[in-house]
Amino acid sequence: MKKIFSLPVIALSMLLACNNKSDNKTGSSPVDEVVTSSGQEAVKDDESAKDVVKVAMGSKDHTTLVAALKQAELVTSLSNAGPFTVFAPTNAAFDKLPGGTVDGLMKDDKKADLQNILQYHVAVAGYKAENMKDGQVIGMANGDNITLSVKDGKVMVNGIANIIASIPASNGIIHVIDAVLLPPQKK
Amino acid sequence: MKFSSKSLSALLFIVTGLLLFQACKPKGTQSAVSGNAASRVYVAPGKYDEFYDFVSGGFSGQMAVYGIPSGRLLRVIPVFSVDPEKGYGYSEETKPMLNTSHGFVPWDDLHHIALSQTDGIQDGRWVFANGNNTPRLARVDLKTFRTAEILEIPNSAGNHSSPFITENSEYVVAGTRFSIPMDNSNGDVAINTYKQNFKGTLSFIAVDKTSGNMSINFQILLPGVDFDLARAGKGKSHGWFFFSCYNSERANTLLEVNASQKDKDFILCVNWKKAEEYLKSGKGKKTPANYAHNNYDEKTHSATSTMMKEVVMLDPKDCPDMVYFMPCPKSPHGCDTDPTGEYIVGSGKLAATIPVFSFTKIQAAIAAKSYDGEYEGIPVLKYESVLYGEVTKPGLGPLHTEFDDKGNAYTSFFVSSEIVKWNIKDLKVLDRVPTYYSVGHLSVAGGPSKKPWGKYMIAYNKITKDRFLPTGPELAQSAQLYDISGEKMKLLLDFPTIGEPHYAEMIPAELISKNSVKIFKIEENANPYAAKGDNFARVERKGNDIHVYATSIRSHFNPDNIEGVKMGDVVYFHITNLEQDWDVPHGFAIKGANNGELLIMPGETQTLKWIPEKPGVYPFYCTDFCSALHQEMQGYIRVSAAGSSVPISFSMGKTTPDSISTKATN
Numbered sequence: 001m002k003k004i005f006s007l008p009v010i011a012l013s014m015l016l017a018c019n020n021k022s023d024n025k026t027g028s029s030p031v032d033e034v035v036t037s038s039g040q041e042a043v044k045d046d047e048s049a050k051d052v053v054k055v056a057m058g059s060k061d062h063t064t065l066v067a068a069l070k071q072a073e074l075v076t077s078l079s080n081a082g083p084f085t086v087f088a089p090t091n092a093a094f095d096k097l098p099g100g101t102v103d104g105l106m107k108d109d110k111k112a113d114l115q116n117i118l119q120y121h122v123a124v125a126g127y128k129a130e131n132m133k134d135g136q137v138i139g140m141a142n143g144d145n146i147t148l149s150v151k152d153g154k155v156m157v158n159g160i161a162n163i164i165a166s167i168p169a170s171n172g173i174i175h176v177i178d179a180v181l182l183p184p185q186k187k
Numbered sequence: 188m189k190f191s192s193k194s195l196s197a198l199l200f201i202v203t204g205l206l207l208f209q210a211c212k213p214k215g216t217q218s219a220v221s222g223n224a225a226s227r228v229y230v231a232p233g234k235y236d237e238f239y240d241f242v243s244g245g246f247s248g249q250m251a252v253y254g255i256p257s258g259r260l261l262r263v264i265p266v267f268s269v270d271p272e273k274g275y276g277y278s279e280e281t282k283p284m285l286n287t288s289h290g291f292v293p294w295d296d297l298h299h300i301a302l303s304q305t306d307g308i309q310d311g312r313w314v315f316a317n318g319n320n321t322p323r324l325a326r327v328d329l330k331t332f333r334t335a336e337i338l339e340i341p342n343s344a345g346n347h348s349s350p351f352i353t354e355n356s357e358y359v360v361a362g363t364r365f366s367i368p369m370d371n372s373n374g375d376v377a378i379n380t381y382k383q384n385f386k387g388t389l390s391f392i393a394v395d396k397t398s399g400n401m402s403i404n405f406q407i408l409l410p411g412v413d414f415d416l417a418r419a420g421k422g423k424s425h426g427w428f429f430f431s432c433y434n435s436e437r438a439n440t441l442l443e444v445n446a447s448q449k450d451k452d453f454i455l456c457v458n459w460k461k462a463e464e465y466l467k468s469g470k471g472k473k474t475p476a477n478y479a480h481n482n483y484d485e486k487t488h489s490a491t492s493t494m495m496k497e498v499v500m501l502d503p504k505d506c507p508d509m510v511y512f513m514p515c516p517k518s519p520h521g522c523d524t525d526p527t528g529e530y531i532v533g534s535g536k537l538a539a540t541i542p543v544f545s546f547t548k549i550q551a552a553i554a555a556k557s558y559d560g561e562y563e564g565i566p567v568l569k570y571e572s573v574l575y576g577e578v579t580k581p582g583l584g585p586l587h588t589e590f591d592d593k594g595n596a597y598t599s600f601f602v603s604s605e606i607v608k609w610n611i612k613d614l615k616v617l618d619r620v621p622t623y624y625s626v627g628h629l630s631v632a633g634g635p636s637k638k639p640w641g642k643y644m645i646a647y648n649k650i651t652k653d654r655f656l657p658t659g660p661e662l663a664q665s666a667q668l669y670d671i672s673g674e675k676m677k678l679l680l681d682f683p684t685i686g687e688p689h690y691a692e693m694i695p696a697e698l699i700s701k702n703s704v705k706i707f708k709i710e711e712n713a714n715p716y717a718a719k720g721d722n723f724a725r726v727e728r729k730g731n732d733i734h735v736y737a738t739s740i741r742s743h744f745n746p747d748n749i750e751g752v753k754m755g756d757v758v759y760f761h762i763t764n765l766e767q768d769w770d771v772p773h774g775f776a777i778k779g780a781n782n783g784e785l786l787i788m789p790g791e792t793q794t795l796k797w798i799p800e801k802p803g804v805y806p807f808y809c810t811d812f813c814s815a816l817h818q819e820m821q822g823y824i825r826v827s828a829a830g831s832s833v834p835i836s837f838s839m840g841k842t843t844p845d846s847i848s849t850k851a852t853n
Contacts, residue, residue, distance in 0.1 A: 047769065048767055083741040170766070170768035171768065
């Protein structure tokens, strides 16, 4: 009986070997081809307006932010339909952090911290600067809030970061800010 | 008889070995589906198909686009029927596309496909389609996959012999299936005066080389037979067109019997270059007519409909040597020219043979006046003089023939439910495969062109029965994909289709995909009702018409609070999609609308007409999931009583607008 049991196994392995061979030879797309797809950031499209990630990538003042978004694996999310409001600290803003902070956050074991900080710069909604109100509280993607203050038409975030420019993107708005926003310490 | 366990296992081993040997053999002829069929049609997630397949949607009135070899449905293009999914025929901008001399006709029966050609090769610019019921011809722009133009055909009924195309897209044709009294004659005649009063026409519709715009260059007035299908000559026969026709008996009742009396009907050979000469020399007769010519403009995002008032008619009586009848056995249906243009294959639905005519012999017969009398004043060529040969006993009920890149022909047989492959030169049958079931048209990739791509053939079947999971009395019709790259045809795949698939054409994907439009540039939007930014968003009253100029962008409408509409008003929502991002349309729908929704492409403006039925507040919203806050993309419009003094007001983002009164005052 043992012999009989072993037959299907042999048959199956031979059959598989046979099928694989013919697939590779004649298949227009082999069955065993595994396609590792990227997110929407990899879509080839030179016609559409740029999304928030592509706008940031095109700015020489945001290379630190872009590197951080990649390290935090947020590029795919921010290439999605949105709508997003992104507060985008400049390279100079990152440079104002204590020495070694950025390098520390870019380490693989600090990915969760980096994600938390970057998500604190993103709101899922379209907030235009001209509609911002003094004292307005906005819930950010990481779950914490920011508070806006508006004086003489100028917007400040959390009392530390000035909006120095606003750039429309296909899937939202980028507000360039001159300081990095740090999420409130967890109690 | 008893087996020991030892001998049993030995036997099993042998049987298994044999089975494996069978499985490893290049597919046996006894198996309907070849062993590697799955891998041949598998297109991995994220990968593209090799071919686009443009398939008629039959009585759905639409055209479907599939990817081949996967059989995945990529798109349904609304052509002759309204499409609530896309707002086609519902928006004010698209309604004129379906205008005809009979008024707004929201449905038709789309039968055949013709891809535009340059030098006899598919060029991927446009695809033409015929409306069979209310005779029309449509052109779909393959940059946008949208219907760009619809031309009504006068003096026609049952536009079946259409829209076959010449090798440089000089003409698409429209031949009438049902002969009728001509439009400008008194049509109120007894039906049994058919032979005196009923005529057939063939329309030659010129296609502008640059814009693709269609215009009827001339019509040819012909005896009242039923024109069925057609093909242009190509290569050496360029300048000629071949039309199959049945009912040479000119019966007007029980055609099933009465139009099958004669041994032979005809293929009509038209020398259209000669027709052009007659036209130039003034032989054409300007004839009053009334037909719609509808164009969709991608700059204004709007269609216009113009009533045309005249056609030029050529009568063979005044134009000798322009048309010849060629006898063809038993109610010919398909009439197909091979890639060289030398051979014309007629498929008599009731014939036991497939006649193959030679263009060279046709020319010689005309020169030698080798006639077999006349039919209604038109010379009939002698069958034996024009025949290259016959494929004998090929199958039952031949319908259509297409060609590959290796000198082979493929003919579909409805009655015997099969496709037969045969060699054009020696007329020998090479292979046959069953279809499941009752094949109508078949299509080889590039099959009607001078350069067939070969590789794939698809059967479009009329009967589905048990091929798919049952869905009640009606099933989706089936298409069957075959590999024709080898000597034997191999069935690879079944896939369901929309409506009834008549004819279809496959074209290599890159000829089209590289030109596909992603967005409409907002700055080029020339719709007079566009609001190209928030500062243009407004509501205006003009008498009883309320015009809402609204914008949509993730994730709001501007304005989204509107008041001041009164009973008796007609509201036009002009929605401009400000997005400039591929595949981000916004929809627009309002409660109680008696028509449909809008689906507005990025950069486009579309208009929905709405007549409120009673005072109240009506919500509107975006129908196409556009963003994370799609559910928030909504608004309200308030409708007050007829005599109300609520002023027009509109806003977005204001929580306490001072201009809005809190109650209606009468």
